[in-house]
Amino acid sequence: MSEARLMKGNEALAEAAIRAGADAYFGYPITPQSEVLEYLSREAHQRTGMVILQAESEIASINMVYGAAGTGKKIMTSSSSPGISLMQEGISYIACAELPCLIVNVNRGGPGLGTIQPAQGDYFQAVKGGGHGDYHLIVLAPSTVQEMADFVKLSFELAFKYRNPVMILTDGALGQMMEKVKLFPQQPRQDIIEGWETIGKPEDRPSNVITSLHIEPDKMEQINIHLQKKYKEIEKNEIRVEKINCDDADYIITGYGLVARICQKAAELARDKGYKVGVVRPITLFPFPYQTYFELADNVKGILDVEMNAGQMIEDVRLAVNGKIPIEFHGRMGGIVPTPEEILEALETKLIGGAE
């Protein structure tokens, strides 16, 4: 039985972690996502036995995730931008060692200590690597509190399907705002042993080793080739994208997460003024829906990319469109959320006006 509740995004995410049957959460307080650790500390252990541990730092948190994820259990952490930066070394190790886990980034404004207000300045860090070496996270971008909850379950499914760390990339506004959310029913905590886990070696198998160290270059290249093959497979199977009113559109506004909802309002305002405008919302940022933009470029006159940063996802949109049509950008930074009106204005001045 699903049930509807009015919840903060961070709390919906935490509740979903309990219901998804997560085994452990390791984290460190940082605004604007401390509610995740607080909610779990209050609710999780007594309900499902889930382990909740407040670590001494984000560095310790991610390395606890690394150790615990090696046992094959459902393990997660959450943080916000500066904390996620601290975790990058550990995330690189986890990606190379191919451990399933969930990392949540409730993005705040940067660089540096920045601000505690919502931002999307961590797009590059999330989708292009972040840590050292060639690796990818699967990156999901919720745009509603509902998706903050639903994507936790989806993240664990994808993490175990590909033995790859998954990141939910959201922002301070989605973390803090309250919306109605329909919660999925409680899933049991499960012990599924696939054979690779470090859980104690029985006599009839060689010892399992979780490592990212392969000192011979030949071996290390093979590991890299294997990882890249996996990422190709993820690109083939897991692209998720939402297209709204794109069929008759002359122009597209695109953005991810919270911004996509503001783009949707801007598109409605544009339609009120007689412009045929659609919205494209990438749900997976890695893998990125390149093909969607590539195909739309044959039928639309231009794309306005809107982000709460200086222009990061726009590089992927440009790669997708490959010069076929103009791509313009409207961005706000430092914790400012764009309004539908300013997006409409940007659309009119940068694309529609520019085309006339």
Next chain:
Amino acid sequence: MNEKAMIEEDHYENTNLRDETSTIVAPENLVYQVPKTLKNVDFHYCPGCAHSVVHRLIAEVIEELDIQSETIGVAPVGCAVFAYNYLDVDMTEAAHGRASAVATGIKRVLPDKYVFSYQGDGDLAAIGTGETIHTCNRGENILIVFINNGIYGMTGGQMAPTTLEGMKSTTSPMGRDVLTMGNPLKITELVAELPGTYYVTRQAVFKPNLVRRTKKAIRKGFELQKDKKGTCFIEVVANCPSNWKMTPVESNHWLEENMIPFYPLGDIKTPDGRAK
């Protein structure tokens, strides 16, 4: 050459030690055997290095306690980074300094297993100081084996947090000047002060009787995990002949004369509350 020496000789020359011993030495004459919990490969450690001895002691203890199927180890970054190539137990290789956090993660989700980390002085007492202190302060029910040779071995002999005053290294070529380079850190005494530690001891392996004592301590460190009363912390004061630029024998003499007076051996904290 006596039989024991022949076995040792064989160890250096033959990678199939386990198969060969039975043909060279009659079973009734065996002084010791390679533990089943030690993989049949040659150590990469330099001749005379204490790591090999401590690895073997851990393997012997795991075999004697019959806990191979319940043990998970965590290897560090440092000379012991390949510990999992030798110890035949499930292991995770941690990032530099984070072994005790990784061990915490494992132990928290598998509280009934035996979990240990194996770390050097740079790993545990420099880059990983935060993790070390907080793991011990939370009283995680794990065993931390801490090899202190006063130098960074793997990277080629740089100054470590535990390098003695006046001791030469590649980054303290005139000897450690405590005024500009800081003081050698007695992290073992430090963690013994924390309420989360259950058993804290300092041992060494440069003499046979000390090897036996170290083994007893390691055994205790594993057994005490069953009590779930806190962290067991075993420092082993060790040599590094290659980076100390000494022969193995010289390095052991130097260790005894210089390291032991600063890092005295013995129990610092015991479960019955006795403290030195």
